[in-house]
Amino acid sequence: PYAAKGEGESKVVRKGNEVHVYMTSIRSHFSPDNIEGVKLGDEVYFHVTNLEQDWDVPHGFAIRGATTAELLIMPGATQTLKWVPDRVGVIPFYCTDFCSALHQEMQGYLRVSPANSNVELKYSLGETTPQ
Numbered sequence: 001p002y003a004a005k006g007e008g009e010s011k012v013v014r015k016g017n018e019v020h021v022y023m024t025s026i027r028s029h030f031s032p033d034n035i036e037g038v039k040l041g042d043e044v045y046f047h048v049t050n051l052e053q054d055w056d057v058p059h060g061f062a063i064r065g066a067t068t069a070e071l072l073i074m075p076g077a078t079q080t081l082k083w084v085p086d087r088v089g090v091i092p093f094y095c096t097d098f099c100s101a102l103h104q105e106m107q108g109y110l111r112v113s114p115a116n117s118n119v120e121l122k123y124s125l126g127e128t129t130p131q
Helices: none
Strands: 011-015 018-026 029-031 034-039 043-050 059-063 071-073 078-083 089-094 107-113 122-124
Touching: 011 034, 011 122, 018 059, 043 059, 043 071, 059 078, 071 078
Parallel strands: 018 043, 034 107
Antiparallel strands: 011 018, 018 029, 034 122, 043 078, 059 071, 059 089, 089 107
């Protein structure tokens, strides 16, 4: 139920203090790769779907500061990582499994705002200003 079957299905949804990120991974990017509006203390669930067509191209996913291990997502699969931010700031996330020559491009950023912030939940792909 958490799979995003194409980049067009990528989204970020708030349900109270839970934020669900429906993310896709494919050589060589995540979608979305810029997220803001997450608040300190939110429970963030990254539902990452690997869209690769080749059976031997898994992708990894990790976010800095997570207290759990990273994900390893096989082609066609969706895995979920729960993360609770413990500080305000810009937090990187990245692929942890070498997938191609452009592996180091598989990264993104999530901005965490103070708990009482009014920053709107926004996300984008490959843009410096979220939509």
